[in-house]
Amino acid sequence: GGQGTGEQKKQEEAQKRQDDMKNSILSQILEQDARARLNSIALVKPDKAKMVENILIQMAQTGQINSKLGEDQLISLLERVTQQTQKKTTVKFERRRRLSDDDSD
Numbered sequence: 703g704g705q706g707t708g709e710q711k712k713q714e715e716a717q718k719r720q721d722d723m724k725n726s727i728l729s730q731i732l733e734q735d736a737r738a739r740l741n742s743i744a745l746v747k748p749d750k751a752k753m754v755e756n757i758l759i760q761m762a763q764t765g766q767i768n769s770k771l772g773e774d775q776l777i778s779l780l781e782r783v784t785q786q787t788q789k790k791t792t793v794k795f796e797r798r799r800r801l802s803d804d805d806s807d
Contacts, residue, residue, distance in 0.1 A: 724755060727758075727759050727762055727763075728740070728755060728758060728759070730762070730770075731761075731762045731767050731770060731771060732758070732770060732771050732776065733770045733771065733772045736770075736771050736773045736775070736776040739773055739776055739777070740754065740755070740776060743780070750780075750783065750784075750787070753783055753787075754776075754783055757779065758779070
């Protein structure tokens with residue numbers, strides 16, 4: 703089992719490098735207030751924050767972001783992400799509701 707820990711350490715280091723790179727990119731493309739908002743979202747909805755971070759990084763890497771994004775621009779991006787994810791989840795909720803309604807009859 704001694705080899706497993708070495709492999710795990712490598713993965714953790716790779717993950718840390720990836721996080722550092724991500725944070726470095728985000729600090730270059732987000733104003734302080736936008737970064738703070740994203741951090742607070744990460745506390746409540748880590749999946750959503752991760753998705754938004756990935757979108758921002760992708761936009762930065764493809765040259766779609768020319769200047770730092772402020773809080774307002776981040777909010778509009780968040781709203782777009784929310785709309786996209788809500789479409790997927792509403793369907794699930796509606797199905798569940800119908801199923802539970804059938805059970806109560």
